[in-house]
Amino acid sequence: MAETTVDEVLAELAALADPKVRRVNEKHGDDHGVNLTQLRALAKRLKTQQDLSRRLWQTGDSAARLLALLICRPKAFDRDELDAMLRAARTPKVHDWLVNYVVKKHPQAEDLRLAWTADPDPVVASAGWALTTERVAKQPAGLDLAALLDVIEEELKDAPDRLQWAMNHCLAQIGIEHAEHRARAIDIGERLQVLADYPTPPNCTSPFAPVWITEMVRRQDTK
Template sequence: MAVAEVMAELAALEDPKVLEVNRRHGDAHGVNLGQLRVLAKRLGTQQDLARELWATGGASARLLAILVCRPRAFDRDELDAMVREARTPKVHDWLVSYVVRKSPYGEELRVAWLADPDPGVESAGWALTTDRVAKRPEGLDLGALLDEIEAEMSGAPDRLQWAMNHCLAQIGIEHEKYRARAIDVGERLRVLEDYPTPPNCTSPFAPVWITEMVARRKSG
C-alpha cells in the first residue's frame, strides 16, 4: 500500500478526544492504539513503508512505522537518528522497546546513549540498561549504576529521571544483594514519591515499587 493511502487511513482514524487526552501526557497522536494495531496487522511487515511513514514526522505515522518495520533492517546510524527525532513519549518508548532492543546494535547504542548530552537520548540508554538489569545483568556494574543514579537522578529532566528511576527500581526488584541500597537511595531522593497513582496500580516511587513487586513474587 502506498504511503499516501496509509496516511489517509490514519487521518480517518484520528479522534480529537483521544488527541486531547494524549496531549496532556506530552503525546501528539490521536489514533486509538488498538485500532492502530489492527491496521498494522492488516499491512504486515513492510520495511520500505515503515521508512516512508517515519519520514512524515507524524506521531501516529511513526507509531505505525514501528509496528510494520523489520527492527534488524535498520543500521546503527538510522537508529541513532530516529531516537533523536522521537520527541514524544509514546514514539520514544515504542522505538526503544520494539525496535532498538531487537537490533544487533542495541548494546553498542546503549553504551553510547548513556554518555549522550541529550537527556532524551540518554533516557533511551537507561531504558536499555533497565532491560539488561532484568534479563542479562552479566557484565553490568550495578553498584556503579546506583552511584550514578544517586548522584544524578534528582536533578534530571522528567523523561530521563523517569528512566533512571525505573532502573533503580529494577535493580532493587531483581537483585537482592543491592535491594537495601536501592530502597535507601529511593527513600533519600524521594523522586516520584507524590506521583498520582490510580487505584490498584503500583506507585513508581522506587521503595514502594520494589517492596510491592518483591512481595508479589514471594506470595506467587
C-alpha cells in the same frame, strides 16, 4: 495490501483520529489522536513492510511513525539510522516504541545503550537508561550494578523529567531483581523522594522506587 501507498495509510490514519484521544495524549506530551488498538489492527493488516515503514517514518507524523515501528523489520536498520531516528523521535510514545519494539531487538543495542547513556541530550540519555534497565532485568552479567546505583544516587534528583523517569525505573529494577542491592536501592529512593508524590490510580503500583520494589518483591514471594 503490498502496494499500499503512504497517502492511503495517512488517509486511513486521519479517518481513525479522534479529538478526544488527542486531548488525552496531549496531556502526556504526545500529539496523535489514533486509538492504539486500532493502530495495531491496521499494522496487523499491513503486515511487515520495511520500505513502507521507512516512508511512513519520513512523514514526521506521530501516528504514522508509530505504525511504521509496528510494520518494520528491526534488524533492517543500521546503527546510525536508529541513532538518527531516536534523535528525531521527540514525543514520548514514539520514543518508547522505537526503543522497546525496534532497538531492543537490534544486534547493536548494546553499542547504542552505551552511546546513548553518555549523551548530553537527556531525552537520548533516557533511551540508554531504558536499555540498561532491560539488561538489569534480563541480562545483568557484565553490568556493575553498584556503579549504576552510584550514578543514580548522584544524578537522579536533578535529572530532567524523561531522564529521571528512566533512571528511576532502573533503580527500581535493580532493587526488584537483585536482592544483594535491594536495601541500598530502597535507601536511595527513600532519601531522594523522587516520584514519592506521583498520583497513582487505585490498583496501580506507585513509581516511587521503595514502594515499587517492595510491592514487586512481595508479588514474587507469593507466587
